[in-house]
Amino acid sequence: MKWKTEDGGWSPYLAGALVGALAVVSAYATTQWMGKTNYLGASTTFVRAAGLLERTVVPDRVAANEYFTKEKVRADWQFMLVLGIFFGALIASTTDKSFKLEGVPPTWQKRFGPSIGKRAVGAFLGGVVAMMGARMADGCPSGHGLSGMMQLSISSFVALAMFFGAGVIVARRLYKRRRS
Amino acid sequence: MSTDLLLGLITGILFGFFLQKGRVVRFDKQVGAMLLKDMTIVKFMLSAILVGMVGIQLLTGAEVISLSHKAMNLGGVLVGGALFGCGWAVMGFCPGTSLGALGEGRWHAVFAIAGMVVGAAVYAELYPFFKSTILAFKDFGKVGVAEVLGISPWLIILVFWAGVIRLFVWFERKGL
Numbered sequence: 001m002k003w004k005t006e007d008g009g010w011s012p013y014l015a016g017a018l019v020g021a022l023a024v025v026s027a028y029a030t031t032q033w034m035g036k037t038n039y040l041g042a043s044t045t046f047v048r049a050a051g052l053l054e055r056t057v058v059p060d061r062v063a064a065n066e067y068f069t070k071e072k073v074r075a076d077w078q079f080m081l082v083l084g085i086f087f088g089a090l091i092a093s094t095t096d097k098s099f100k101l102e103g104v105p106p107t108w109q110k111r112f113g114p115s116i117g118k119r120a121v122g123a124f125l126g127g128v129v130a131m132m133g134a135r136m137a138d139g140c141p142s143g144h145g146l147s148g149m150m151q152l153s154i155s156s157f158v159a160l161a162m163f164f165g166a167g168v169i170v171a172r173r174l175y176k177r178r179r180s
Numbered sequence: 181m182s183t184d185l186l187l188g189l190i191t192g193i194l195f196g197f198f199l200q201k202g203r204v205v206r207f208d209k210q211v212g213a214m215l216l217k218d219m220t221i222v223k224f225m226l227s228a229i230l231v232g233m234v235g236i237q238l239l240t241g242a243e244v245i246s247l248s249h250k251a252m253n254l255g256g257v258l259v260g261g262a263l264f265g266c267g268w269a270v271m272g273f274c275p276g277t278s279l280g281a282l283g284e285g286r287w288h289a290v291f292a293i294a295g296m297v298v299g300a301a302v303y304a305e306l307y308p309f310f311k312s313t314i315l316a317f318k319d320f321g322k323v324g325v326a327e328v329l330g331i332s333p334w335l336i337i338l339v340f341w342a343g344v345i346r347l348f349v350w351f352e353r354k355g356l
Contacts, residue, residue, distance in 0.1 A: 005203065007203065009201055009202065009203040010198075010201040010202055010203075011202075012202045012203070012204065012220045012221070012223040012224040012227065013223055013224075013227045013348070014202075014227075015198045015199070015201045015202025015203075015204070015224060015227075016198075016202060016223060016224035016225060016226070016227030016228040016231075017227045017228065017230070017231045018198045019195065019198045019199070019202075019224070019227075019228040019232075020227060020228035020229065020230065020231025020232035020233075020235070021231055021232075021235065022191065022194055022195060022198065023228065023232040023235070023236070024231070024232055024235030024236060024239065026191045027235075027236060027239065027245045028239060028244060028245060029187060029191075030187065031244065031245045031246070033183050033184070033187055034183070034184050034187070036246075037245040037246050037247075037248060039248060040191075040195065042274075042275040042276035042279075043275045043296075043300075045275075046275060046296045046297055046299070046300040047300040047303070047304065049297050049300070050297045050298070050300040050301040050304065051301075051304070053297065053301075054301060065304050065305070065307075066307055066308060066311075067303065067304040067307035068304050075185070076184065076185070076188070077184045077185065077187060077188035078188060079185075079188065080184075080185045080186075080187075080188030080189040080192060081188040081189070081191050081192035081195065082192060082275075082276065082279055083189065083192060083279070084188065084189045084190065084191065084192015084193040084194075084195065084196055085192050085193075085195055085196035085199065085276055085277075085279040085280045085283070086196060086279040086280065086282055086283040087189075087192070087193050087196060087283065088192060088193040088194060088195060088196020088197035088198075088199070088200065088280070088283065089196040089197070089199060089200035089205055089279070089280035089281070089282075089283030089284045090196075090283035090284070091193070091196075091197060092196070092197045092200035092201050092283075092284070093200050093283065093284035093285065096201075098200070098203075098284060099284050099285045100284070100285045100286070101285045101286075101287060102285060102286040102287065102288065103287060103288050104288065105206070105207035105208050105211075105272065105286070105288070106208055107207065107208045107211050107212070107215075107272075108207065108211075108272070116288070119288050119291070120288065120291040121291075122270050122271070123270075123271050123272070123273075123288055123289070123291035123292040123295060124291045124292065124294060124295035124298075125267075125270065125295060126267045126268070126269070126270030126271030126272070126292065126295065127267065127271050127278075127291070127292040127293065127294065127295020127296040127298070127299055128267070128295045128296070128298050128299035128302065129263055129264075129266055129267030129270070129299065130263070130264050130266075130267025130268050130271055130274075130275075130295075130296065130299065131267070131275065131295070131296040131297075131298075131299030131300050131303065132260075132263055132267075132299045132300075132302060132303045132306075133259075133260045133261065133262070133263025133264030133265070133266070133267060134260065134264050134275060135260070135299075135300060135303040136256045136259060136260025136263065136303070136310060136314065136315070137256055137257050137259075137260030137261045137263075137264060138250045138251065138253070138256060138257075138260070139250050140264065140274050140275045140276065141225070141274040141275075141276070141277075142274070142275065142276040143250065144250065145225055145229075146225065146228055146229065146232065147232075148249070148250055149229045149232075149233070150228075150229055150232035150233045150235075150236045151233075151236055151247050151248070151249060151324065152233065152324050152325045152326055152333055152336055152337075153249040153250055153252075153322075153323070153324055153325075154249075154252045154320070154323050154324065154325055154328060155249070155250045155251060155252040155253070155257050155323075156250060157325065158252070158257045158258070158261065159250075159257045159260075159261045159264075160261075161261070162257065162258060162260075162261025162262050162264070162265060163261055163264050163265045163268065164213075164214070164265065165262075165265060166261070166262040166263075166264070166265025166266050166268075166269070167213075167214040167265040167266075167268050167269045168214050168215075168216065168265075169265075170214075170265065170266045170269035170270070171211055171214035171215050171269040172214075172215065174269060174270065175211060175215060176215070
């Protein structure tokens, strides 16, 4: 087993294990400093971001919304965690020269061509559907896939199976055929 | 910046650094896993779970941290999970990795991020409807596998480890 991959990255086993260790240290650190155990997650942050943006236009509507009230619209620990992911990836990719500007990924291009418009519409609509699903399931591959699985939560085993099951079925239909 | 926010930022930077080094934030890696051609993200996630589940169990056992299960709301997890999978296949990012993909220059992630913010807003608008339908179907509450089966969590962890290691060996043999 190699610790470096051909493209200069780290073995996914090593990088994954480090994230596992980070999740444990983070659970401990948040308990110590915030008084409550917080687990890695990402999708609730999109609710808060939506609420913060909506509030600049229609503050009353946000204040009256049951879901925004339940999830609390504010920049919190997880909000900064998600922002941090951006900076972490930026640092990692610029220091090992894997940073690359990409508007259309290769697998997409093979099937749908080089149109940025098409990719933008796909990414946007996929994002809308995925986020609605994540909120309904109360978690994404971070909250359910990593944190929930580590805690042996029943809901996370089921959610992760559904994520992958549906993903495999749709991806096969979507990308398997070559562009004619 | 308060301690909470600073702690979140530092943890996020490390998280993003490892995600990028593991090369799991890319569209092609995510879709590659769904096409069962490239198991990078599966290896990454399962490795994180293997290490994390032991640490979390040790700290919980020592009563240093507390568990926070997500509710086993059957309708929500099944329908929401399937919806997520469908959107994920088209988008090629998950909520956390989309920010990482943007960080490594894959700027089409901005469309995915915008879509997810809009999706969250739409969900907030429709929440009362979902609450009285899909989410009202059956809720088993915040339950863990060990409590329900009435066995030691360490037994589950042992079985999980054994299964995942076998899977890893198979991936390497098949060159996935």
